[in-house]
Amino acid sequence: MEASTADARRVRAARVSVMVLFVGMGIMLGTYVSRVPSVRDALGVSPAGLAALFIVGSIGGLIAFSVLGGLVARIGSLALLRVAAAATVLGFWAMGLAAHLGSALGFALALFVTLGAFETVNALSNAEAATVERLVGRSIMSQFHAAFSIALLAGVGIGALYSHEGVAVGVHYAVNVTVVGAAFLALASVAILDGRPPEAGSVESSDGLFVTLKVAARERRTLALGFILFCAFTVEMGAADWVPLAIVDDFGRTEALAAALYGFLVVAQSAIRIMGAGVIDRWGRVAVLRACGALVAAGALLFAFTPAFWGVPLAMLVWGLGVSMGYPLAISAAADDRTHATARVAAVAAFGTIAGLTMPQVIGLIAEHVELRKALLVTVIAAAAMVVLAPAARPLEPAPQGRPAEREEAPDADTLGS
Numbered sequence: 001m002e003a004s005t006a007d008a009r010r011v012r013a014a015r016v017s018v019m020v021l022f023v024g025m026g027i028m029l030g031t032y033v034s035r036v037p038s039v040r041d042a043l044g045v046s047p048a049g050l051a052a053l054f055i056v057g058s059i060g061g062l063i064a065f066s067v068l069g070g071l072v073a074r075i076g077s078l079a080l081l082r083v084a085a086a087a088t089v090l091g092f093w094a095m096g097l098a099a100h101l102g103s104a105l106g107f108a109l110a111l112f113v114t115l116g117a118f119e120t121v122n123a124l125s126n127a128e129a130a131t132v133e134r135l136v137g138r139s140i141m142s143q144f145h146a147a148f149s150i151a152l153l154a155g156v157g158i159g160a161l162y163s164h165e166g167v168a169v170g171v172h173y174a175v176n177v178t179v180v181g182a183a184f185l186a187l188a189s190v191a192i193l194d195g196r197p198p199e200a201g202s203v204e205s206s207d208g209l210f211v212t213l214k215v216a217a218r219e220r221r222t223l224a225l226g227f228i229l230f231c232a233f234t235v236e237m238g239a240a241d242w243v244p245l246a247i248v249d250d251f252g253r254t255e256a257l258a259a260a261l262y263g264f265l266v267v268a269q270s271a272i273r274i275m276g277a278g279v280i281d282r283w284g285r286v287a288v289l290r291a292c293g294a295l296v297a298a299g300a301l302l303f304a305f306t307p308a309f310w311g312v313p314l315a316m317l318v319w320g321l322g323v324s325m326g327y328p329l330a331i332s333a334a335a336d337d338r339t340h341a342t343a344r345v346a347a348v349a350a351f352g353t354i355a356g357l358t359m360p361q362v363i364g365l366i367a368e369h370v371e372l373r374k375a376l377l378v379t380v381i382a383a384a385a386m387v388v389l390a391p392a393a394r395p396l397e398p399a400p401q402g403r404p405a406e407r408e409e410a411p412d413a414d415t416l417g418s
Contacts, residue, residue: 010193011135017191018132019147021125024180026148028088028118030155031176033240033262035162035169037248037255042099042169043107047245047372051364054241056108058356060116065350068123078192081124082185087117089181096170119353121184127345128192130335135193142276145328149273152240153266160259222344224392225330226351228289231386232326233352234359235296235379239265239319241360243303246372251309264313268320276325285333285393288325293387296322297380304374326386327352329393336396 040050064084071080091114098106129144155176162172239262247258272279279288299319302311334348359378366375 011132013190014128014193015132015136015140017187018125018128019144020183020187021121021191022129022144022148023151024183025118025122025125026151026153027155027158027180028092028177029148029240030152030157031092031159031173033152033244034156034159034255034259035172036241037245037258038163038169039099039107040245042102043104044102045104047364047367049104049364050245051361053104053108053111054356054360054364055358057111057115058353058358058360060112060114061119061353061356062350064116064120065123065346065353068120068346072124077124077127077194078188081121081188081192084117084120084124085181085184085188088114088121089177091115091117092173092177093170096168096173099169115353115356119349123346123349124192126331126349127335130331130345131193133332134335139277139280139332141332142273142280142325142328146270146273146276149266149270149324153263153270156259156263156266160256163259164256219344221392222334222347224389225334226348228386228389228392229327229330229348230351230355231293231382231389232323232330233355234382235300235319235386236269236323236327237352237356238359238363238376238379238382239323242363242367242372242376243316246303246376247312250371250373251312253309261312261316264316265320265323268317269324272321272324273328276328279325280329285329285395286390289329289390289393290387292322292325293383293385293390294322295319296383296386298322300376300379300383304371304377322383333393333395 036050043049043053045053068080075083091110094110095107095114098104098110125144129141133140158176159172243265244255244258244262247253247261248255253261283291295318299315299317299322302318303315306312306315330348331345334344337344359382363372363375363378366378
């Protein structure tokens with residue numbers, strides 16, 4: 001077998017396996033999101049108390065991102081992915097047990113571990129997706145995120161069925177996450193193209209344990225992309241964390257119906273992400289990011305002020321269109337410079353955890369004084385900031401003559417993996 005053929009097959013196998021990682025993460029998040037009202041009731045906490053639990057979990061994610069580059073330098077991405085996958089499963093088991101016992105403190109500690117491990121898997125998967133995207137030679141990052149969104153929808157749907165049948169949160173968590181964790185462990189060695197620790201002298205090995213933070217602090221473009229991702233994460237996870245609960249509390253609907261309506265958002269998000277390569281090639285990153293910001297603002301305003309319940313599914317569709325491309329575009333832009341791309345991807349992704357650390361608390365505190373759906377108007381501010389920061393996502397490479405500067409280069413028909 002020729003080396004080029006072997007390389008092409010290896011990249012294709014990695015592409016499929018990384019896709020499975022994104023599917024698994026979507027199912028895990030859907031499992032969590034679909035039972036937030038049940039967890040709230042089991043723990044007996046207010047919206048502000050629930051936000052406090054979220055913030056404890058986000059601290060775990062932030063710490064994980066902070067040391068990610070250093071850990072990869074010491075043990076390699078493959079070993080780290082395996083450890084993080086196992087820790088995610090154990091963390092979900094502990095969360096289910098804490099919910100069963102009604103222990104808010106136990107749930108917070110378990111969520112700390114779970115999100116730390118989950119965000120590690122997330123960062124490694126995105127970094128590997130950026131590597132595969134570069135080797136394939138096409139703008140396919142949004143397709144990985146589309147797989148995540150579709151799997152999230154499936155996870156939410158399964159959660160709605162569990163809730164309708166009265167299945168305990170702990171059982172739901174244990175069954176879904178154990179299956180996903182086993183798949184992660186089985187496919188890790190295929191998904192990671194080179195899981196060895198980086199060579200001596202690379203940025204990951206020479207900048208110490210907190211290399212991710214150093215990269216974020218010293219590069220203006222990376223910092224701007226991080227803030228774009230902060231905004232994108234705020235508008236996406238603001239919906240994931242709070243919209244189902246707002247539908248239950250503010251509209252008096254069931255948890256199962258709330259999960260189903262949130263599915264409208266995920267369907268719209270997934271449809272745009274599947275078409276992502278064509279959308280970006282036609283309009284460019286900057287225009288797409290600005291359009292996404294405008295759509296998020298429109299969806300959030302409609303959800304907050306609709307006079308009738310029929311406006312909720314429409315708001316979810318518009319909101320879903322808006323949250324489709326912010327995250328994958330920020331990650332792709334972070335990997336434009338192939339040198340130290342992994343560290344930059346991790347640095348930009350860390351801003352999502354910072355958003356998770358701060359914004360749920362802000363929304364929860366506001367919800368102590370107004371309806372939860374109106375507290376979600378915070379996402380309008382984030383959407384506006386994303387519009388302003390959008391130019392930072394322009395590709396670093398010069399565009400071919402005759403095409404707008406912010407567009408990607410056209411893929412070569414004979415590119416590896418096409």
